[in-house]
Amino acid sequence: MPLSELNKPFSPGEIWEARKRLKPYIYSTPLLFSTGLSQITGCEIYLKMECWQLCGCFKVRGAINMVASLSEGERRRELVTCSSGNHGAAVSFATNLFRGAKAIVFVPRKAEKSKLAKIKSYGAEIIPYGQDFLMTLDRALEYAEEGGGIFIHSHGHPLIIAGQGTIGLEILEDIPDVEVVVVPIGGGGLISGILTALKSANEKIRVFGVESSAAPGAQMSYRDGYCHERIQIGASIADGLMGTLTPLTFELTHKRVEKVVAVNDDQIVQAMRLFQEEEQLTVEPSAAVSLAAIISGEIDIRNKKTVLVVTGRNISWERYQSLLTDGISPKQEE
Structure with a gap:
């Protein structure tokens, strides 16, 4: 498929087509209520368990x-x-x-x-x-x-976005009265698909995005009103978020996302620890940014029925153990 297709219009109907296409191949992942995280954050926290998807991630x-x-x-x-x-x-x-x-x-x-x-x-x-x-x-x-x-673009092609958007359809089926969904952002394909699916059903659902402070392309793009496809990317443990928006993912999200916040590596490690302590969940750093944004106070969703999209579990035991035990060392930040 030519790269020109990255600029094709995108509609919610493509997400429904993707769902039919994907049904024989993937899991419909569970949406689990977290008592511990709900008590800590002051809202109803549900976890969309894409970390239990095939390949260990939503991709x-x-x-x-x-x-x-x-x-x-x-x-x-x-x-x-x-x-x-x-x-x-x-x-x-x-x-x-x-x-x-x-x-x-x-x-x-x-x-x-x-x-x-x-x-x-x-x-x-x-x-x-x-x-x-x-x-x-x-x-x-x-x-x-x-x-x-x-x-095969990782986040900018309509077919990629439509596939990721099927997560939004599953959230709506499991919690029709969901109020808030918090989604990690790297290149924006995931939040583009989920937001399109959710807003097609209910415009009042608030969708927040969270990215790494090492790659704040979405924040920059929304602030300036145009897509920053080329930014300076720093080092971060959240390797899965080290991308930038494309014109299509920017167009699909910039007027409809409630807010985008950036979190640093120390905040991400704190969230990874909480996932393990409260839910015995091993998640990779990129999957922990949504919780990191909430516990750091960057997103205020008190008393709201909230879904965190837990995007992946692909991290080696040695690296996981090191991050949770020792935190971020200067060498890791280089």
Whole structure:
């Protein structure tokens, strides 16, 4: 599919089409009430458990939706993507479902080893390149264009957004009277899909976004009124959020998101500890930012029925244990 499709209009109907397409392949993940987190935050906290999804993260929804939409001829071409880990694993998994498909995954050189192992386990070829997501993205785009491959964007393609939006449909089915949904933001594909699904049913549902302070592209874009596709990305333990918005994800969200806040690594680690202490949940840093924003006071949702989208669990035991035991060291922040 050409990159021009990244600028195609997007409608809620595409999310319903994605749901039908995905039904044979994915889990409808549970939505669990958290007594402990509700008491701590002063609101009704429900956890949308995408950390229990196939591949250990929500990304498989968008990846399967896009790969399933390709023709057999398109699948026989190389399916190229760029990822810090989770999207690459999802694309690798999705190509396994369809005979003849092959995935090429470009990753930053500092990508986490446990995520690389998961990508490899599903059969994709990994090409390390660049020091951050944007450098890696540029090379992946060049490679796809030079070799005639199909580029599968991690967050900017309508089919990816539609797949992620099926999470919103499931939330509405389980809690029709939900008042607030808090969603992590990297490139904006997840919040674009979820927000579109929720607002198509009830415009009064408030949707908050949370990103890492190391990659505040959404905050900058909403503040300035245009999409910042190129920003300076710092270092963060939340590797899955080290992207920026695209024109489409900006267009879908900037007038409808209640607020976007940024959290730092220390706040993320605190939230990871709370997930473990209160719910015995092991989550990766990117999945903890929504809770981090609430406990830090950046989002005030007291007495509201609130869903946190817990996006993934893909972190090695050694790294997880180190973060919770030792916190953030200067070396980790480099």
